[in-house]
Amino acid sequence: MSGTTERPVGLIGLGIMGSAMSANLIAAGFTVVGHDIAAPAMEAFARAGGRPARSAAEVAAQAEIVLTSLPSTAALHAVVEEIARAPGACRILPETSTFPLEDKERARQALEAAGVVMLDCPLSGSGSQARVRDVLVYASGPREAYDRCLPVFRGFSRAPHFLGAFGNGMKMKFVANLLVAVHTAAAGEAFALARKAGLDPAQMFEVVSDGAGGSRALQVRGRMLIEDRYLPVETMPLELWRKDMRAIADFASALACPTPMFSATVPLFNAAVASGLGDQDTAAVCAVIETMAGVRRPGAG
Template identity: 55%
Template structure:
């Protein structure tokens, strides 16, 4: 159960941040939030989020701040803004996917101001965020993490403490490598079956009952079967960003990623065909077009 009156600040109210805010409100927390996108801010306000005028204001009076950000530049700027607040003892949980060195830089900047940053990326899609079906990979100060458990339980199905700062991101890279590969494999399989004359809906029904099933097949198979990739649960832009981070991380360790390397050009092609702002399930459209099946674009 949440502590009575516990207040959460959320910086970034997009697909993930907005869904998390709604679930925290439903769980009994007070939530204030900020997003530079006015449309996202207004949507969050209709769900009960108290809108703040800046990232700094989102941290005012908050017991915990969650940051769900689109870029390293946004993380750097947010860290500078929060550090200037001089809120010693404040805990910030960074739930985005960024290079570890970027999060370490933010951690060090905040630590100089007495603020604790946790590395807590999430595994799950925007649709899963809506239903609180997320996994949180936490790392950093263990005592600070323990103080956040009730908040994490308000928006995630499960949370794992993984030790030293950065281990959360390392685990997320492993998870997202599998997501990128499974997503392309699901699209390839559905295109193959459709081209062979099988009904796409029957493909979903039958494959989901057997050994070929996967969580990604269940989540994105329906939109692939329909050839409709909106609304997005994770955009092509985001997957490309994450895949590039994973590829660089693997190269630095001397680890080959042949499956990720094979999938990456498909996502680039999907963006080139105009699917950049649609769901990553749109990789299906690339393979469908190559196979001579009808597509929307």
């Protein structure tokens, strides 16, 4: 599939993840028609070779497959309502955001009534990983629709995984994000301990990453932790991450499943936001732990 032989691919939501997805699809030879309510995002999309659309409905009018990458459930339902009123050429809508299952199911039903198949397809990976096609697609829903979207998924991801019934994608994402929360907090804790012990953080990162203590979270966030620099955001802003954490907690609570390790990280991320770091990368949780430990960065006043 490419823009030269078939309809363009649609993409609604051109933020950190959506812009990376669109750039990779364009690089893979797809024509991408996209929309975002933010003018700067649309301008960047056009500069990258995308075809801007004035609305979600205008995207649906041109694309059989319309991906969504949205910041909130309110945005999801607004987009779905608009497309359900005028589906146009849209037949399949892979939804890649991290939202509660109930909201995705409500959206699925609204689209089904309009003749559009929705796939639950959250992504595993950060914004920096998405830029280099190092994300996974946790796809769930009708297999025929998944197979139709497979070339598109391969255009922006390292590997798509089909997980069966609609909703299994989000369930898998909740499990994965639980580990991300624990590993991110653990990485920050390790850096705080290393600094408190007088170790060189760059050397600690190099040595630990190469051994049994290494993790993907440490690899992705290591440079930020070494430099004490959490802007620009490489993974996700802390304020947005707290939304994902609430969804994990609700999911586990509904299953009466204890999550002691995950639960222990919640106050740390909350404290980071309360400290004014909500717009910074999730790795900024390290700054909170360092403050608790009395660690003073070189050059700090």
